[in-house]
Amino acid sequence: MKRGFLTILLFFLIGSAWFAGSLNTEHRAEPRPTVESLRPMIQFGRTHYALSSKTRPWIEAELLSDPLSISPVPASIEVTYSKKGKTIWHSTIENESILPIPEQDGMTEIKVSLLYPNQNSPMESRFIVAPRRDVDFHLNQDTFAPGELVLIRAEYLEVGQELTASGNWFVSDPQWFYQNGVGMLLYPIPSSTKDGSYQLTLAAENERAILIPITVTPRNFVMQPLIIDPNINATTRTDNSYEEFHNMLLKSRTVTEALPLFAEGFILPVDGRMTTEYGQGRTINGVPSGSRHSGYDLAAPTGTPIKATQAGMIRFAGELILTGNTVVVEHGMGIFSQYYHMDDLAVEAGELVQQGEIIGTVGTTGFSTGPHLHFCIYVNGAYVDPVVFLTESPLGFLQLLPQ
Numbered sequence: 373m374k375r376g377f378l379t380i381l382l383f384f385l386i387g388s389a390w391f392a393g394s395l396n397t398e399h400r401a402e403p404r405p406t407v408e409s410l411r412p413m414i415q416f417g418r419t420h421y422a423l424s425s426k427t428r429p430w431i432e433a434e435l436l437s438d439p440l441s442i443s444p445v446p447a448s449i450e451v452t453y454s455k456k457g458k459t460i461w462h463s464t465i466e467n468e469s470i471l472p473i474p475e476q477d478g479m480t481e482i483k484v485s486l487l488y489p490n491q492n493s494p495m496e497s498r499f500i501v502a503p504r505r506d507v508d509f510h511l512n513q514d515t516f517a518p519g520e521l522v523l524i525r526a527e528y529l530e531v532g533q534e535l536t537a538s539g540n541w542f543v544s545d546p547q548w549f550y551q552n553g554v555g556m557l558l559y560p561i562p563s564s565t566k567d568g569s570y571q572l573t574l575a576a577e578n579e580r581a582i583l584i585p586i587t588v589t590p591r592n593f594v595m596q597p598l599i600i601d602p603n604i605n606a607t608t609r610t611d612n613s614y615e616e617f618h619n620m621l622l623k624s625r626t627v628t629e630a631l632p633l634f635a636e637g638f639i640l641p642v643d644g645r646m647t648t649e650y651g652q653g654r655t656i657n658g659v660p661s662g663s664r665h666s667g668y669d670l671a672a673p674t675g676t677p678i679k680a681t682q683a684g685m686i687r688f689a690g691e692l693i694l695t696g697n698t699v700v701v702e703h704g705m706g707i708f709s710q711y712y713h714m715d716d717l718a719v720e721a722g723e724l725v726q727q728g729e730i731i732g733t734v735g736t737t738g739f740s741t742g743p744h745l746h747f748c749i750y751v752n753g754a755y756v757d758p759v760v761f762l763t764e765s766p767l768g769f770l771q772l773l774p775q
């Protein structure tokens with residue numbers, strides 16, 4: 373205990389000396405450095421972190437045998453320790469900078485609000501302390517139907533530790549999202565996946581990869597014969613129209629917000645009659661189309677308003693040869709909803725929309741046999757069955773912390 377105290381004192385002194393030194397070099401041109409230019413540090417044993425309003429380091433408590441200290445000593449520290457969102461300790465400390473060691477069991481979130489003399493507003497920071505351990509992966513389930521999503525939550529990541537995933541049913545480079553030491557992935561089982569046993573390989577940087585067996589169950593998609601005006605078919609399904617469509621998708625789906633722009637489940641954009649379901653194959657004027665239907669076709673009268681299925685950012689709104697008047701909405705975390713064959717467009721690229729906001733009206737533009745909305749959801753390289761998002765929000769499983 374005494375040794376611990378001396379160590380803290382020593383580190384505090386070193387920290388203060390270092391701090392003073394850094395001020396001297398960085399602010400040589402300023403004769404009187406203001407308090408605003410101070411950069412408080414938090415020290416855990418031998419490790420120290422610069423604190424700012426944006427700092428959210430992930431700190432391994434296993435290495436820490438000494439209490440936490442903050443330098444320079446603030447006039448007051450308002451501090452809260454919490455676990456799983458519940459406050460376990462809260463205090464305001466004056467003219468003192470040593471905080472108690474967090475419990476070495478699971479993650480402890482520490483929020484500090486530091487007030488320095490001559491500074492009007494406190495400096496807020498939040499960080500997480502947890503024992504060092506291998507990354508833990510959790511899956512929503514181990515048996516999936518084509519069109520469903522494998523949801524993966526990885527816990528106990530170190531700062532900057534990268535994750536990778538690959539499944540032998542689907543070749544793609546899925547994008548992980550990170551928040552406060554947790555990694556999250558939405559990895560699709562495309563509609564074309566044959567039933568059988570597959571393997572998911574998950575790896576955290578500097579750790580051994582783990583293999584998880586995945587079962588894909590059979591799903592029968594009914595073939596649908598489609599008869600369309602041969603002129604529409606000949607003019608809308610051409611090399612040019614497909615190229616234009618794919619170029620649009622490439623451009624509009626490159627940018628994605630790291631975290632979701634929504635919390636709740638998605639809604640059906642139109643209350644119409646389902647004329648083609650997700651995954652159905654088709655013959656077009658007797659010729660197999662060779663692809664599966666990427667979403668829902670919802671028949672409704674021309675002019676019926678179309679709602680945004682979820683809050684998001686409009687990434688494309690315009691006319692294409694293949695899909696007519698088209699809208700692509702990005703919802704964060706690599707999730708996109710797409711709307712085709714619209715009559716009117718009510719939005720423009722770059723706009724933010726709320727769930728239920730009108731984005732246009734039902735029509736029959738592009739490759740279409742009559743007024744309907746084609747609605748589909750794309751995640752990490754494949755179209756998934758919209759029902760995955762309509763029933764409940766997949767984010768419940770991922771347990772995202774509030775921002």
Ligand SMILES: [Zn+2]
Pocket residue numbers: 648665667668669745746747
């Ligand atoms: Zn369709």
